[in-house]
Amino acid sequence: xxxxxxxxxxxxxxxxxxxxxxxxxxxxxxxxxxxxxxxxxxxxxxxxxxxxxxxxxxxxxxxxxxxxxxxxxxxxxxxxxxxxxxxxxxxxxxxxxxxxxxxxxxxxxxxxxxxxxxxxxxxxxxxxxxxxxxxxxxxxxxxxxxxxxxxxxxxxxxxxxxxxxxxxxxxxxxxxxxxxxxxxxxxxxxxxxxxxxxxxxxxxxxxxxxxxxxxxxxxxxxxxxxxxxxx
Amino acid sequence: xxxxxxxxxxxxxxxxxxxxxxxxxxxxxxxxxxxxxxxxxxxxxxxxxxxxxxxxxxxxxxxxxxxxxxxxxxxxxxxxxxxxxxxxxxxxxxxxxxxxxxxxxxxxxxxxxxxxxxxxxxxxxxxxxxxxxxxxxxxxxxxxxxxxxxxxxxxxxxxxxxxxxxxxxxxxxxxxxxxxxxxxxxxxxxxxxxxxxxxxxxxxxxxxxxxxxxxxxxxxxxxxxxxxxxxxxxxxxxxxxxxxxxxxxxxxxxxxxxxxxxxxx
Numbered sequence: 001x002x003x004x005x006x007x008x009x010x011x012x013x014x015x016x017x018x019x020x021x022x023x024x025x026x027x028x029x030x031x032x033x034x035x036x037x038x039x040x041x042x043x044x045x046x047x048x049x050x051x052x053x054x055x056x057x058x059x060x061x062x063x064x065x066x067x068x069x070x071x072x073x074x075x076x077x078x079x080x081x082x083x084x085x086x087x088x089x090x091x092x093x094x095x096x097x098x099x100x101x102x103x104x105x106x107x108x109x110x111x112x113x114x115x116x117x118x119x120x121x122x123x124x125x126x127x128x129x130x131x132x133x134x135x136x137x138x139x140x141x142x143x144x145x146x147x148x149x150x151x152x153x154x155x156x157x158x159x160x161x162x163x164x165x166x167x168x169x170x171x172x173x174x175x176x177x178x179x180x181x182x183x184x185x186x187x188x189x190x191x192x193x194x195x196x197x198x199x200x201x202x203x204x205x206x207x208x209x210x211x212x213x214x215x216x217x218x219x220x221x222x223x224x225x226x227x228x229x230x231x
Numbered sequence: 232x233x234x235x236x237x238x239x240x241x242x243x244x245x246x247x248x249x250x251x252x253x254x255x256x257x258x259x260x261x262x263x264x265x266x267x268x269x270x271x272x273x274x275x276x277x278x279x280x281x282x283x284x285x286x287x288x289x290x291x292x293x294x295x296x297x298x299x300x301x302x303x304x305x306x307x308x309x310x311x312x313x314x315x316x317x318x319x320x321x322x323x324x325x326x327x328x329x330x331x332x333x334x335x336x337x338x339x340x341x342x343x344x345x346x347x348x349x350x351x352x353x354x355x356x357x358x359x360x361x362x363x364x365x366x367x368x369x370x371x372x373x374x375x376x377x378x379x380x381x382x383x384x385x386x387x388x389x390x391x392x393x394x395x396x397x398x399x400x401x402x403x404x405x406x407x408x409x410x411x412x413x414x415x416x417x418x419x420x421x422x423x424x425x426x427x428x429x430x431x432x433x434x435x436x437x438x439x440x441x442x443x444x445x446x447x448x449x450x451x452x453x454x455x456x457x458x459x460x461x462x463x464x465x466x467x468x469x470x471x472x473x474x475x476x477x478x479x480x481x482x483x484x485x486x487x488x489x490x491x492x493x494x495x496x
């Protein structure tokens with residue numbers, strides 16, 4: 001299934017570039033680096049977080065969180081990374097391959113430091129993706145159904161799959177701060193391709209930090225509202 | 232009350248059960264998809280410094296992507312995975328006891344969702360044209376024709392989806408198969424990018440598949456940019472593929488009934 005997803009995303013931009021030389025200031029090979037970047041972020045998320053976060057609303061609604069809250073480890077951490085998705089690990093390998101292939105085929109000069117920076121920023125991007133997904137799941141503590149929020153999250157995920165420069169005005173502000181999907185893969189790709197100003201890097205890291213603090217805070221509030229199966 | 236009216240009323244109640252989810256889905260998903268698609272295409276048009284691409288102006292591309300989210304919803308409905316879950320947990324038994332055909336019941340529930348999303352299509356289309364300066368009779372006729380084509384496409388897709396879901400009679404989990412089908416239908420159907428932008432060799436191949444008639448053609452009919460021969464060939468293609476998918480689903484049902492234990496897991 002994910003191979004189809006990778007194919008569709010790669011083919012989409014290949015087809016668009018049959019009709020234009022530039023999209024948001026990037027050429028085809030630069031765009032392929034961006035596409036490979038968000039496919040890699042998606043694969044990391046599917047392998048380490050997705051299965052766990054899929055079940056979290058059910059645990060909250062059914063009162064099954066108790067078993068995890070009493071353990072001597074952070075419940076949030078444990079619930080987020082408890083299961084490693086072995087079937088998605090193959091997709092991660094394919095995504096890494098696509099990523100390496102796009103870097104090797106990049107004809108413009110690039111530096112190894114930039115590549116390491118890109119990888120670190122993509123790991124940070126995967127973390128942002130996880131945090132935004134948690135933001136959509138945590139309302140389960142208060143609402144009966146988070147299905148609408150989760151559907152909204154996957155729809156918003158489209159913003160991660162588009163270069164940030166296509167967004168302007170208030171849309172850009174939303175996708176780089178409140179719902180920072182553009183920071184997940186587009187900013188890291190831009191860092192590698194053309195470099196990022198220090199202010200932009202600071203912005204990226206600040207948003208990650210603020211989002212992380214927000215999630216921790218909401219998680220604690222949610223637990224106070226949690227009524228377990230045994231009570 | 233006639234059985235079909237009862238089924239429709241029952242499905243409508245399910246759709247509106249979680250009102251917050253409904254409004255988030257109705258407004259949120261469509262709005263976001265439209266914003267993101269239009270931003271991308273605006274950027275592409277600006278980089279080319281041209282007014283037209285493959286017969287689409289920026290205005291017509293905007294209308295295309297306004298229709299895509301609700302058109303896609305109308306096509307696929309909301310029933311993904313329900314039948315396979317029912318087979319898996321044994322609740323499929325009730326269809327064997329109903330005094331109506333399983334195929335009739337399932338197709339009707341599917342189409343109830345499709346028609347519901349069709350109302351959203353009408354709403355968005357009318358809103359766009361009213362805000363653009365008014366709606367003409369010709370555009371209303373295009374809307375009606377487009378609704379009919381989307382309905383026909385959803386009948387075709389429903390038979391395809393039914394057939395795939397019936398594979399659950401043999402396999403435990405077919406969810407990923409449904410998602411793959413949806414990806415392929417959306418991509419080759421023109422939901423991500425109009426089929427007119429595809430390379431010619433792909434367009435030549437796609438003519439022999441159901442994909443371009445599921446989304447791209449109904450949208451073009453709604454926009455009033457489809458030719459008469461496309462309407463005719465599209466109708467025939469949808470009819471043929473509906474029959475083929477239906478026969479395939481019937482065959483799977485006939486063979487699969489013997490594998491169904493009714494106990495569930």
